[in-house]
Amino acid sequence: MNASLDSRTPAPAPQAAPEAALPRQTEALRLRLAELRGPETAPYPLDARALAALAANPGCRRRALLDGAGVDKAALARAIGSPATFGQSQFAFVRGNAFEARVGADAGAELVRLLVETHRDVAAPGPEGVSVPDLTATGQAARAARTRLALTEAFTADRWSLLFHPMVTLDVAGAPAHLEPDVVAVGPDGHCTVVEIKSFPVVDGSADAAKVGAAARQAAVYALALGRLAERIDGPEPSHRGAPRGTDRIRPTALLVCPRDFSNLPTGEPVDIRKQLAVTRRQLARLTRIEEIAASLPEGTTFDLRPAADGTATRPVDELVHAVESVGASYSPECLAACELAIHCRSRSRGSGAVEALGRSVRGELGGLTTVESVLLAAAGTQGDETDPAVSSLRRAAALRAEALAGETPCH
Amino acid sequence: MSLMTTLARMEAVAAGRAQPAATVRHRHLSARPMALVPLTTAGEAGAPLGALVGTDRDAPRLLVVPQPRDRDLRFAFLAGLADAVLPYLEGYADGVETEERKETDPETGKKVPVEVELCADAPQLLVPGAGGVEFVRLLGRSMRFRRTAEQDPQAPYPAPPHVPLLGRWLTHCAERARVPGSSMLLSMTDLLARHWATGQSGLEDQHLGALLAWIDPPVGESGADAALRVELERFPDAASSGEQAGLLRHPPSGPATDPVFDNRLLAPAMARFDAARSAVERRDAERRIRELVASQLEPAWQLLWRGVDLLRKLPEGGHVADRWKRDRWSYTGHRDRVRAGEPPQPKRDDAVTAAQKLASRETAQARLEAQEALDDPLVMAARRLAGEAFAGEVTEVVMARSEGRRPMPRPLVTVRTDDRPHVNDGVRVFRVLGDKVQSAEFVAYEPDGIVLRLTGGMGQGKEPKPGSVPEEGDRLCWTLFEHAPRGGPALPDPEATPWTHGGPPPEGTLVADAPDPPTDEDLL
Numbered sequence: 026m027n028a029s030l031d032s033r034t035p036a037p038a039p040q041a042a043p044e045a046a047l048p049r050q051t052e053a054l055r056l057r058l059a060e061l062r063g064p065e066t067a068p069y070p071l072d073a074r075a076l077a078a079l080a081a082n083p084g085c086r087r088r089a090l091l092d093g094a095g096v097d098k099a100a101l102a103r104a105i106g107s108p109a110t111f112g113q114s115q116f117a118f119v120r121g122n123a124f125e126a127r128v129g130a131d132a133g134a135e136l137v138r139l140l141v142e143t144h145r146d147v148a149a150p151g152p153e154g155v156s157v158p159d160l161t162a163t164g165q166a167a168r169a170a171r172t173r174l175a176l177t178e179a180f181t182a183d184r185w186s187l188l189f190h191p192m193v194t195l196d197v198a199g200a201p202a203h204l205e206p207d208v209v210a211v212g213p214d215g216h217c218t219v220v221e222i223k224s225f226p227v228v229d230g231s232a233d234a235a236k237v238g239a240a241a242r243q244a245a246v247y248a249l250a251l252g253r254l255a256e257r258i259d260g261p262e263p264s265h266r267g268a269p270r271g272t273d274r275i276r277p278t279a280l281l282v283c284p285r286d287f288s289n290l291p292t293g294e295p296v297d298i299r300k301q302l303a304v305t306r307r308q309l310a311r312l313t314r315i316e317e318i319a320a321s322l323p324e325g326t327t328f329d330l331r332p333a334a335d336g337t338a339t340r341p342v343d344e345l346v347h348a349v350e351s352v353g354a355s356y357s358p359e360c361l362a363a364c365e366l367a368i369h370c371r372s373r374s375r376g377s378g379a380v381e382a383l384g385r386s387v388r389g390e391l392g393g394l395t396t397v398e399s400v401l402l403a404a405a406g407t408q409g410d411e412t413d414p415a416v417s418s419l420r421r422a423a424a425l426r427a428e429a430l431a432g433e434t435p436c437h
Numbered sequence: 438m439s440l441m442t443t444l445a446r447m448e449a450v451a452a453g454r455a456q457p458a459a460t461v462r463h464r465h466l467s468a469r470p471m472a473l474v475p476l477t478t479a480g481e482a483g484a485p486l487g488a489l490v491g492t493d494r495d496a497p498r499l500l501v502v503p504q505p506r507d508r509d510l511r512f513a514f515l516a517g518l519a520d521a522v523l524p525y526l527e528g529y530a531d532g533v534e535t536e537e538r539k540e541t542d543p544e545t546g547k548k549v550p551v552e553v554e555l556c557a558d559a560p561q562l563l564v565p566g567a568g569g570v571e572f573v574r575l576l577g578r579s580m581r582f583r584r585t586a587e588q589d590p591q592a593p594y595p596a597p598p599h600v601p602l603l604g605r606w607l608t609h610c611a612e613r614a615r616v617p618g619s620s621m622l623l624s625m626t627d628l629l630a631r632h633w634a635t636g637q638s639g640l641e642d643q644h645l646g647a648l649l650a651w652i653d654p655p656v657g658e659s660g661a662d663a664a665l666r667v668e669l670e671r672f673p674d675a676a677s678s679g680e681q682a683g684l685l686r687h688p689p690s691g692p693a694t695d696p697v698f699d700n701r702l703l704a705p706a707m708a709r710f711d712a713a714r715s716a717v718e719r720r721d722a723e724r725r726i727r728e729l730v731a732s733q734l735e736p737a738w739q740l741l742w743r744g745v746d747l748l749r750k751l752p753e754g755g756h757v758a759d760r761w762k763r764d765r766w767s768y769t770g771h772r773d774r775v776r777a778g779e780p781p782q783p784k785r786d787d788a789v790t791a792a793q794k795l796a797s798r799e800t801a802q803a804r805l806e807a808q809e810a811l812d813d814p815l816v817m818a819a820r821r822l823a824g825e826a827f828a829g830e831v832t833e834v835v836m837a838r839s840e841g842r843r844p845m846p847r848p849l850v851t852v853r854t855d856d857r858p859h860v861n862d863g864v865r866v867f868r869v870l871g872d873k874v875q876s877a878e879f880v881a882y883e884p885d886g887i888v889l890r891l892t893g894g895m896g897q898g899k900e901p902k903p904g905s906v907p908e909e910g911d912r913l914c915w916t917l918f919e920h921a922p923r924g925g926p927a928l929p930d931p932e933a934t935p936w937t938h939g940g941p942p943p944e945g946t947l948v949a950d951a952p953d954p955p956t957d958e959d960l961l
Contacts, residue, residue: 110669114699117480224480228578229784286953287579358638368669375450375661383446384638390440397447404444422440422822429814430457 057319058094058200063329068095070165071202076195077242078363080308086318087354088364093200093315096328098365104330104338105345107369111362121224125207128222128282128291132157133187133208139293140210140218140280147212155185160192165203168192177258179211180274186211195250200315206247210280215269217255219247219279219298227283227292237281237296244279245301249309251275277302318352326351357385391415441819445634453659455633455651460815462751464628465620465761467561470745471525472497474565474737475572476730477692478505479699485514485576486694487730490521494742499734503710503726508594515580516597523599525560526606530772532557559621559761559768562610563745565645565690565737566626572692573622574611580604581781582952592952605781609771612782616798618760618805621768625744632751636661644668645690645740653747671697690737702729754812760805784950788938789931796924803922811869811920820916821856828914829854831907832885846891846901850877853886858917860887866915870894870905874920889915 062068071092079088091098102108128136133155141149158175162168172191179186188209194201208220221240225233252272259270278295285292326348330338338345349369356374360367374382378396381388392415394400403409404423409416442458449456469492476486487501500517502510533554542549564570581604583596610622630642635651641664642648650663658666670686680702685695694703706729710722786794810817810826820826833851838844860866860879866889868875875894879887895901907913934941 112696112700114479114694114696115704116478116699117696120480228575288953358640361640378450380447382638383443383450383636384640387443387446390443397450400444400447401451404447418440418822419444422444425818425822426441426444426815429818430460432460432814 054200054316054319058315061090061094061319061322061327061329062096063327063331066095066097066329066332069097071095071197071200071204073204073206073243073246074239076197076202076204076246076309077239077305079197080242080246080305081363082355082357082360083308083311084355085360087349087352087366087370090315090318090352091328091366093197094319094328095200100330100332100338101328101345101349102365102369104340105342105349105369107366107372109365110368117224124224124284124289124291125222127289129189129208133189133210135291136187136208136210136220136282137185139282139291140212140220143280143293143295144218144276144278147214147216150185150213153184155187156182157187157189160188160190165192169194169203173254173258176209176211176217176254180215180255180258182211183213185213193247193250193254195246195253195309197309204247204250206244206251209247209251215274216276217251217274218276219244219251220282221279221296222282225283226286227294228286230294232283232294240281241279241296241298241301242305244281244296245298245305248275248277248279248298248302249305322351355381357381358383359385390418394419439819439823441822442634446636449634449651450636450661453636453661454654455635455660457632457815458630458634459632459751459809459813461754461813462748463631463754463757463809463812464618464623464748465561465753465757465764466745466748467558467620470561470563471522472563472738472741472745473522473569473573474690474734474741475569475576475692476694476734477572479694479696481505485511487514487727487734488518489731489734489738490518492525494738497738499727499731501723501727501730503723504707512594512597512600515576515600515603518576519597519599519603523603523606526603526610527772529556529558529560529768533769554769555762556765556769556772559765561620562622563741564622564624565741566643567624568692570611570614570622570624573607573614577604577607577609577611578784579953581608582784582950584952601781602775605775606771608782609767613764613767615794616763616767617802618808619764619767619801620757620761621764625741628748629744632748635664637664641668645737645744646687649740649743649747653743688733688736690740691734694733698729698733754809756808756812760808763801781950787931787942788934789928792938793928796928800922800924803918807916807918807920807922810916810918817914820918821858824857824859825918826914826916827852827854827856827858827860827887828912829856829886831909831911831913834906834909837890844899846895846899846906848891848901848906849880850889850891850907851883851886852889852913852915858887858915860917864917865892866917867920868913868915869920875905877915 058068075092079085079092082088091101099109137150137155141147156179158178160168160171160175162171169192172188172193175186175188175191179188188211190205190207191209193204193206195204196202206219207222210218210220212218221244223236223240225236252275255274256271259274262270277297277299279298281294281296282291283294284290328345328348329340330345331340333339346369349366350373354366354370354373356367356370356379358371360370364370371382378398380391380395380397380400383397388395391400392413394403394409394415399408400419403416404419406420406423409419411417411420445456445458471490471492472494473488473490475488478484478486484505485502486505487499489497489499491497498517498521500514500521502514504510534557535552536555537550538553539548540551541547562573564573580596580600583601583604584592585598585601586592586595587598588601589595613619614622626643626645626648629645629648629652630639633652635642635648637647637651644667646667647664650667651660654660654663667687672681672684672686674682683697683701685697688695688698703726706722706726710719710726713719713722810820817826817828821828829852831850832853833849835849837847837849839847858866862879864879866877866879868877873894875891877889877891877893880890881888891901891906895905929935932941
């Protein structure tokens, strides 16, 4: 298992043009991915949430390919008749935006206050104030270029800089993903902090662990991408004492900004993301190369929905399902909350009797038995090798269960 | 997941309906529980949108917040909730019995028996899912520090009467719900999933409708199909189903709502409410929101009571009453604290209280595991599979005595078993003997079974009490775990908190936490 991402970056010398900073994508692969997506279709952006979900299930070739090719999975799922169960309520959307606007108001003064409050080693901004560069531009590439320029400037400026909605890129399984962190704060000492603004509350200093975990995984994706960018800006020289360079610029703690208690006032909590960073880095490196997956598909496979003028898919469902099924998936119930195609994958997984449909942990005790049928046959004693420890425990379990249900043994 | 549960789930897949995961009911079910089905506003964690509440399944009380951003409307909701819930919660305070308890006499330092009050019964709150329990905790936290006009005439936004008191009670229920085996506040999905194994994953079992479809599918439909339908089915296009097009046919059981419902129906209705100029318009808009919220709540209300019906059919486990008595003690204790005028529960526990809670929950967990196994052969079967218990037939009993000045009977008993317990030298095992526990220790593995030396339960005499020594042919079940595990050593008083844990609290800090400062954009 070699780190395919790491082997591509960093480049030996700082690159001049920002475009060259983008991961090199061969023309052939680009064409192939466009063909998979449908030549008329704009690629669906791959965001940090999707990346974090992908990193959580690195063995899923289907998700890697569809995300890498920029296929709109939600539309695809609708077209094959298994729409996703999750959506966003406009109340949540409005609330999230309102809170973020509030946190960023006043040129980020509140944010810097939270940063200084939660990090002991950072200095409060002096009279020179906080610089908030304008990062607006048309197109992802142009925005990424602006971000790079602004970051280069912020590294050398002896003052606080806040980059609101910068755009950074990360090479994911051979295709570039454009990511948009909420805020990146650069301190006067040249250190960067990823700031995640979330609208779930922190009540009495504690918040929903699942939501904090998701935010940390997302922040780790941003930190990883920022680290790569900082490396390209600074070049390969290692850090000297007191003057961080490259990936050392990125703080291993992200700042999570949430509403406090039952109010709309922001509160900041530093979240250690070292573990998530390591996991994300490793999982992304493990992602099967999209090129390889694409090459393994039958000739002419495409996920093109051929949308009509009103956006409805005109492609026959059979064809689409066939295309989806030509790439292997690795389904587990956790997918239901993270992937638009999960309902489809679940019905396939259940249909084939895969044991993972009951939960990822189920596999552990079942050894080589991978289907519900084989497990039940082994338990009934009609199939399976008695010397296999998994089979013999299953038989004992089945015998004990039958005995208990028949009321034959007292429990005391 | 244990292999036993995995197997049960797979049997459920093959059978197309849920399989038993217990043969008795392991939780107390009140004769008159109060059901509470709350809904929250998406994105505003904790801002209530509405609730159905009551003890009569045919006459629930509907409470709705037409605009969750409006403080007065939220307060009206909370006042309504206090009105519906508080009489029920406090209704058990006066029916008491007396119990004798040993307490240390402050003057002599001796343990003396004292008569104390114990409430004869306690309230029980049922919510549809784990999210409901969390919501009760959040509601409790948001209410208990509020000040009413009576308590503090200067309060900028005084809470309606009884709201802080309800907050304290809900906090108590939510805190109690963290104790393993407690039954004061229960989630229906957890309750059902404890007693039945479905052919889907634990994550999917969080959907109350799907879970019930597996356990009790409609006639002529498999549980798997019914669960899938309940989980995914949406109303077809606008032509045939009108405004409900695209909505889930079986709305989720809260506290979160279906986003499609929010976007298509609720948001426009709230916009109309906000735009209402006259009292008539406002009343119409409010009625519309009430109808909408009720349409999302009622299915969950029905499901919850269906769950109660199913659970009532199971016989109660033998130790359930013992655990419910501990809930009654906790209820009585909280009643006394409220009556004594103590301040609300703090925002954060001090070190000693936190350690105490943790220790008591660990003890409760160990006790629950032991009691469930003793009450239920199916649970015991899982422990036997794990090597933590064994059952078998007595093949030989040899009388023996201990050495020492006063030899005591220590008979050797050989038990033939097919189980594979993890026993070796010196391991103690236990079995139920009448209403007591008999202990023994492992001696040796022999070709025809496991040899044990009985070490207790035979009385103080030279000869064992009649019936206390098993005979050849008896079928026994021995456990490697204690039947009544006790907690660890006592913890110091808060005033003696060691420096490693922050030291004793400074003088004068034992006052109540301040209420949350009101801001213009509060959510609760």
